[in-house]
Amino acid sequence: MTRSNGNSVEVENLVKRFGDFTAVDRISFQTRTGEVFGFLGPNGSGKSTTIRILCGLLRPTSGRAIVAGYDVVQSPELIRRNIGYMSQKFSLYADLTVFENLRFYAGMYGVPAAELRGRIDWALEMAGLRGRESNLTGTLAGGWKQRLALGCAVLHRPPIVFLDEPTSGVDPLSRRLFWELIQRMSGDGVTIFVTTHYMDEAEYCNRLALMNGGKLIALGTPTELKLGSIQGWLLLLECDRLGEAIERLRRFDGVRDVAVFGNALHLVVSDAAAAPAIRAALEADAISVTSLQPIRPSLEDAFVALTTGRGANCPSELPS
Amino acid sequence: MSLRRLLAVSRKEVFQVLRDFRSLLIVLLMPLMLMTVLGYGINLDTRHIRVFAFDREGSPASQDLLKRFESSEYFDLVATVTDYRALAAALDDGRCQLAIVIPHDFSARLHDGRPVNVQALVDGSDANTAELAIGYAQGVLGAYGATVQADYLRKSNAPTVNPVLSVEVRTWFNEDLESKNFIVPGVAAIVMAVIGVLLTSLTIAREWERGTMEQLISTPVTALEIVIGKLLPYFALGMLDTAVCAAIAVWWFEVPFRGSLATLAVGSGIYLTAILGLGFWISVVTKNQLAASQIGLVATFLPSFLLSGFTFPIEQMPLGVQPFTYVIAARYYIVILKSVFLRGSGLGALAGPLIALVAYALIMVFLAKRSFHKSLA
Structure with missing residues (x-):
């Protein structure tokens, strides 16, 4: 058994098929100690399936995955001692109190009796649930439930924590609080593996893996992805008659992609110097341009670019 | 196997049972209701x-x-x-x-x-x-x-002729040949089968349905710890129900009780384990509360009623049907109950059915454990 690093996740050519459907298609990556590793992708892209394989809850069809130094197929029980997992759906016992849930999971993870009180206090503090120990868990608001779930999952101080869409259905303030907790744990050297489909949350991650259709389509820091995914320049265009503008721009030589973003358009162009010509062409068609300027691509731009393949940094598919 | 984890599972289950007031009420009232309905409803004596x-x-x-x-x-x-x-x-x-x-x-x-x-x-x-x-x-x-x-x-002044042969009948164990004396213990076996299976058939299915199982199986807890940890509280409840059934039989229906309480407790404990294990297995396999309770009822009520020897003597059943009676736990328990109540038999005399029930219980717990995979899908 290769016990390389207690904090790391190493995945090699991992495949999971359900019948004819390939949920995870030959993905490979490695995490680094103490990083927040984000798994980004639309619903059904294979994020949850991957995370479940890594927690030993699903057997991979083929490929290899080493978590905390243990193989997921050979020693899932050893992995379970070394990880914390928070599933997508709220999965604590609604008919137990806050304290009873914590005590139960402390028992499941074998927290030593001497540390029990301290760890439960710590979790209560972290989740902001002090004074609510005897409330039934089912009556808590979403943010509290989710912080309690995190508390339960890390009572045994696991070196790796897996969070499957931890903030779905939680209010923005609670989401921010939650991410502060994640950052703090990562600061303590815990490797955090988190899936999300919120772009703003992805920005908090040290590194991101982009999943689409079961494939890992990009991997890097948020900045790398933003810069690397867009070849050429990104222009923000504000104008009227968006529909006609899109038609016109699709025919314009040098505009590689046009996408609607709110009330404006994002254009991918080979050369920023084309801007005056674009403005002139639109105005020639009686479309009035309010503003046209280069912008920094957002993760959302990168995500769209990468998942649609248009403007993606795979030169073979692009006219140069 | 970690005793701490096992007891943590038990304690959690106890909290959940105590908090589920309605189910608790059903568990406590059902033996009362079924015993009265079946105890009075089934009367094979034709009098009046x-x-x-x-x-x-x-x-x-x-x-x-x-x-x-x-x-x-x-x-x-x-x-x-x-x-x-x-x-x-x-x-x-x-x-x-x-x-x-x-x-x-x-x-x-x-x-x-x-x-x-x-x-x-x-x-x-x-x-x-x-x-x-x-x-x-x-x-x-x-x-x-x-x-x-x-x-x-x-x-006509003929010499008195006495009958040459006459039979002097003495019935043992059920002197008045009252059918309630063997029906009521049989009813208790059926009641316990139904309640026992209902108790456990929901417990695993509920965790799958509510999503709590996914969290639970991501922890180091083992399948056997979950199975046994969950069985313990229901075993206690089931034994309480057994005591209620026995009390109703003795004090309400006035069935003579000639054996020892210890024999009754040992036999009932083993029977209950077998029944709880069966319910558990059904729960593990179906992963669905509705299906589990339906199958649980079908698997216990009618078979215990018809194939256990309660209604029809097993020796009189068609040969093709007889083998099926061996998989009905009530078959063995009814023998034990009748013997303990009416004959006052001890453990030694009941070794056969007791061993059969121990084997039954072990097989059920083994099946439940084996079918319970700590994985999704």
């Missing part, structure tokens, strides 16, 4: 058969015969009528189950020593009762006939 009589003679002799019907505990002489039509009407609308017609020359024929025919009309729509009624009626008439013959012989 309603009889109408048409006495065409009205002599002291015919009255004497009717008195014998009246004094028998099997018959209630409801009314005496004066024509056939009334008799037929009473049979038609069920006011009587047996009608006796005494001929007009009843005493004359008796006096002359000629054969006499007494007519009995029986409602055959319930074949079982009809057969018993005929049997009992023949008994009454036979006894009457014997008395008449004896009188006749005495009057």
Whole structure:
């Protein structure tokens, strides 16, 4: 058994098929100690399936995955001692109190009796649930439930924590609080593996893996992805008659992609110097341009670019 | 296996059971309800058969015969009528189950020593009762006939003739041959089978349905710890129900209890483990509360009722059916219950059924554990 690093996740050519459907298609990556590793992708892209394989809850069809130094197929029980997992759906016992849930999971993870009180206090503090120990868990608001779930999952101080869409259905303030907790744990050297489909949350991650259709389509820091995914320049265009503008721009030589973003358009162009010509062409068609300027691509731009393949940094598919 | 984790699972389950007040109420009231309904509802004794009589003679002799019907505990002489039509009407609308017609020359024929025919009309729509009624009626008439013959012989100064052979019957264990004495313990076995399976059939399925299982199986807890940890609290509840059933049997239905409480507790504990294990296995396999409770009910109630030897003796079942009775846990427990209650048997005498139940319980827990994969899909 290769016990390389207690904090790391190493995945090699991992495949999971359900019948004819390939949920995870030959993905490979490695995490680094103490990083927040984000798994980004639309619903059904294979994020949850991957995370479940890594927690030993699903057997991979083929490929290899080493978590905390243990193989997921050979020693899932050893992995379970070394990880914390928070599933997508709220999965604590609604008919137990806050304290009873914590005590139960402390028992499941074998927290030593001497540390029990301290760890439960710590979790209560972290989740902001002090004074609510005897409330039934089912009556808590979403943010509290989710912080309690995190508390339960890390009572045994696991070196790796897996969070499957931890903030779905939680209010923005609670989401921010939650991410502060994640950052703090990562600061303590815990490797955090988190899936999300919120772009703003992805920005908090040290590194991101982009999943689409079961494939890992990009991997890097948020900045790398933003810069690397867009070849050429990104222009923000504000104008009227968006529909006609899109038609016109699709025919314009040098505009590689046009996408609607709110009330404006994002254009991918080979050369920023084309801007005056674009403005002139639109105005020639009686479309009035309010503003046209280069912008920094957002993760959302990168995500769209990468998942649609248009403007993606795979030169073979692009006219140069 | 970690005892701490096992007990943590048990404690959690206890909290959940205590908080689920309605289910708890059902668990505690169901044995009461089922015991009363089934205990009273199933009565194989045919007594107080309603009889109408048409006495065409009205002599002291015919009255004497009717008195014998009246004094028998099997018959209630409801009314005496004066024509056939009334008799037929009473049979038609069920006011009587047996009608006796005494001929007009009843005493004359008796006096002359000629054969006499007494007519009995029986409602055959319930074949079982009809057969018993005929049997009992023949008994009454036979006894009457014997008395008449004896009188006749005495009057004719013939030497008294005693019957050469007579059977002196003594029934052991159920001296009065009361059916409740073997039915009530059987009912207790069925009640416990139903409750035991219902108790556990929901427990695993509920965790899958609510999504709590996914979190639970991501922890180091093992399948065996979950299975046994969850069984313990339900075992305690089940034993409480057993005590309730036994108390109802002894104090309400007045079934004699001749064995020892210890034997009853050991037998019941093993039976309960087998039944809880069965419910557990169903829960693990179905992962769905509704399906689990339905299958649980189907798997216990009717088989325990029909195939356990409770309603029909197993030796009288068709040969093709008999093998199926071996997989009915109630089959073994009913033997134990009847023996402990009526015969006062000890553990040694019950080794056979006890060993069968231990094997049954082990197989069930093993199946539940084996089917319970700590993985999704």
